[in-house]
Amino acid sequence: MGVVMTATEMNAFLQKVFLEVAGEFHVEEVSDTGVTLRLLVQDRHLRPGGTISGPAMFGLADVTAYMVTLAHIGPRALAVTTNCAIDFMRKPAAGVDLIAHGRLLKLGKQLSVSDVLIYSEGVDQPVARASLTYAIPPAGVDLPS
Numbered sequence: 244m245g246v247v248m249t250a251t252e253m254n255a256f257l258q259k260v261f262l263e264v265a266g267e268f269h270v271e272e273v274s275d276t277g278v279t280l281r282l283l284v285q286d287r288h289l290r291p292g293g294t295i296s297g298p299a300m301f302g303l304a305d306v307t308a309y310m311v312t313l314a315h316i317g318p319r320a321l322a323v324t325t326n327c328a329i330d331f332m333r334k335p336a337a338g339v340d341l342i343a344h345g346r347l348l349k350l351g352k353q354l355s356v357s358d359v360l361i362y363s364e365g366v367d368q369p370v371a372r373a374s375l376t377y378a379i380p381p382a383g384v385d386l387p388s
Contacts, residue, residue, distance in 0.1 A: 246273055246314045253278075253310055260320045268306050277346040278311045281364075284340050295335040300361055304329055304373035307345035308357040312377045315350055321385050325354070326376040335370045336363035353379055 248256070253270040272279040280303065282288065288299035305324055312322055335341060342362045349356040354376055361371040 245275055247317045248314050249273060250278075252318070253313065256313070256318045257306075260318075264302070264306065268303065270310055271342070273310075273314050277344060278307060278314055280307045280310060280343045280345070282341040282343070284338075293337050295341060297329075297331060300331065300335070300341065300371050301327070301329055301373075303341055303343050303361055304359040304371065304375065307343040307359045308355075308373070308375035308377060311345040311347045311357050312350070312355040312379070315347060315355075316379060319380060319385050321380040322355075322377050324375060325378045327373060328375075329371055329373040331371050333368060333370050336366050339364040339366075341370070351379075355379060 250270040250273045257268060258265050267283055269281045269283060270278060271281050282299060282303040284295060288295050290296040305327065309322065313319060342364050343359050345357050345359045347355060347357050357375050359373045359375065360369045362369050
């Protein structure tokens with residue numbers, strides 16, 4: 244199954260449906276093999292010592308898996324996370340955005356499984372890796388347009 248949403252459509256969807264994260268995430272690229280998202284790092288994402296917090300990295304992984312799922316099923320606001328495992332592998336670089344590359348591993352009728360690698364912008368080694376599963380609502384069950 245190919246992609247059914249563009250990066251522009253995904254960014255507009257996030258701005259319309261998820262105001263609580265508006266301005267934090269930006270879908271950079273969408274392809275048949277995955278999506279690339281950026282966490283626009285702000286002071287609220289930092290923990291003591293100036294590094295990016297684990298919850299901020301988890302949020303990026305979660306939104307990336309959500310977007311890679313929606314890229315293939317369309318704008319379904321009620322798709323929800325059912326499982327996540329995340330490995331924090333190294334300290335993120337200070338003062339730069341985080342870039343996540345999400346890859347859809349399996350898409351079924353009720354579940355999608357994704358893998359996400361998170362990098363500090365400009366750094367070759369990942370700072371975190373996550374595996375996420377999303378529950379997909381039945382066709383016709385979603386927020387009103």
